[in-house]
Amino acid sequence: MNRFVLPLVVFGLLVIVLVVGLIHAPNKEVIASPLIGRNAPEFSLPNLQAGDAPVSTALLRGGWHLVNVWGTWCVACRAEHDELLQIAKAGQVPIIGIDWKDTNGDAEQWLALFGNPYAAVGTDQDGRVAIDWGVYGAPESFLVDPQGVVVEKLVGPMSAELWQGKFLPHLNAAPGGKS
Amino acid sequence: MSRRLVVATCLLLAARAALALDATPPIADPVLQQRYLAMTHELRCMQCQNESLADSQVALAADLRREVHELILAGKTDEQIRAHFVDRYGEFILFRPRMNWRNAWLWSAPIVLLLIGAGVAVRVIRRRAPLLDSDVAPIDGEPPPR
Numbered sequence: 001m002n003r004f005v006l007p008l009v010v011f012g013l014l015v016i017v018l019v020v021g022l023i024h025a026p027n028k029e030v031i032a033s034p035l036i037g038r039n040a041p042e043f044s045l046p047n048l049q050a051g052d053a054p055v056s057t058a059l060l061r062g063g064w065h066l067v068n069v070w071g072t073w074c075v076a077c078r079a080e081h082d083e084l085l086q087i088a089k090a091g092q093v094p095i096i097g098i099d100w101k102d103t104n105g106d107a108e109q110w111l112a113l114f115g116n117p118y119a120a121v122g123t124d125q126d127g128r129v130a131i132d133w134g135v136y137g138a139p140e141s142f143l144v145d146p147q148g149v150v151v152e153k154l155v156g157p158m159s160a161e162l163w164q165g166k167f168l169p170h171l172n173a174a175p176g177g178k179s
Numbered sequence: 180m181s182r183r184l185v186v187a188t189c190l191l192l193a194a195r196a197a198l199a200l201d202a203t204p205p206i207a208d209p210v211l212q213q214r215y216l217a218m219t220h221e222l223r224c225m226q227c228q229n230e231s232l233a234d235s236q237v238a239l240a241a242d243l244r245r246e247v248h249e250l251i252l253a254g255k256t257d258e259q260i261r262a263h264f265v266d267r268y269g270e271f272i273l274f275r276p277r278m279n280w281r282n283a284w285l286w287s288a289p290i291v292l293l294l295i296g297a298g299v300a301v302r303v304i305r306r307r308a309p310l311l312d313s314d315v316a317p318i319d320g321e322p323p324p325r
Contacts, residue, residue, distance in 0.1 A: 134267040136225030
């Protein structure tokens with residue numbers, strides 16, 4: 001009798017370990033960003049609108065901003081574009097674009113063709129700013145609070161569900177938040 | 180094998196080096212170049228997650244290799260470079276995870292299992308060590324054990 005107890009206990013422990021492992025198995029599509037809860041990385045990029053002030057960290061102060069990393073070569077960016085236009089139209093949060101590893105000509109053509117949801121677009125042609133933001137696959141979106149702290153991050157195309165489920169609650173919970 | 184075939188094979192093998200993914204010019208100092216190679220092999224390409232920076236041909240990997248290159252030339256230590264990337268991309272970028280409170284149980288598992296095994300072994304050996312009555316019974320024709 002006694003000789004079965006120990007193997008059973010060991011087996012039980014093993015089952016518990018495996019079940020916990022399965023439940024907490026990381027979703028490989030989503031890698032937690034170490035950026036959340038920290039200040040947005042310092043950056044300054046040339047403005048896509050030639051002649052306008054550089055797009056920089058200073059722009060993110062004093063209000064909520066959505067920083068969206070995109071590129072005209074990025075198929076999923078096309079998929080989220082209409083949702084970005086909706087968010088821009090709602091007027092709750094200005095969207096700051098970072099045009100990643102792209103050419104200005106392509107970017108201008110894209111915005112002329114599909115509409116421009118961005119309050120400003122910085123051009124990160126050599127991808128250095130994207131590395132500081134921990135970007136690994138466009139599109140990526142970061143919600144930055146008025147103090148310049150990154151509070152939410154999305155890898156992949158923005159959708160109405162994601163915007164309402166993941167991003168808007170931060171805005172609505174904030175003191176003085178609109179709507 | 181004909182000589183031509185040998186030459187052709189050698190040329191093909193040599194061409195492999197020219198096809199290497201990493202277009203970054205090698206660092207003149209061989210020690211630094213060695214560190215660069217080691218570093219790009221132990222950092223993950225975040226886009227194609229099971230390839231290292233050295234093995235990946237996506238543009239992001241090239242950017243990250245450039246970053247490693249610059250950091251090494253700037254005199255950063257390996258640990259500083261690792262910290263630089265973990266800061267931006269999280270620990271996932273390291274192929275060799277660091278020890279922390281969340282994975283401590285995994286790191287300690289070999290020692291714990293060894294101790295359990297040793298405990299079981301000691302118990303089994305102890306139990307079998309005493310002589311049975313039959314072991315001390317006199318054998319025919321021999322003097323009894325004292």
